[in-house]
Amino acid sequence: MTCYTRHLGDLLPANPTGGDKRALDGAIRRVLGAEDARCPEVWAKAKERREDPAFETEVRAEMEREA
Numbered sequence: 001m002t003c004y005t006r007h008l009g010d011l012l013p014a015n016p017t018g019g020d021k022r023a024l025d026g027a028i029r030r031v032l033g034a035e036d037a038r039c040p041e042v043w044a045k046a047k048e049r050r051e052d053p054a055f056e057t058e059v060r061a062e063m064e065r066e067a
Helices: 005-011 018-032 039-049 053-066
Strands: none
Touching: 005 018, 005 053, 018 039, 018 053
């Protein structure tokens, strides 16, 4: 489930818990519309948008909305 979150450490707190990683995973999946996709598929989509500042903003907003 969280196979790619290690590559997105800047979106996590300093000492992330498993819950933090699951929250990030869920937020990314919702932003990308990939809720049912397998981990490698989600990571491929996330990599495509990684450099887009709007992506980070959307993910952070989604994480806050779910908190």
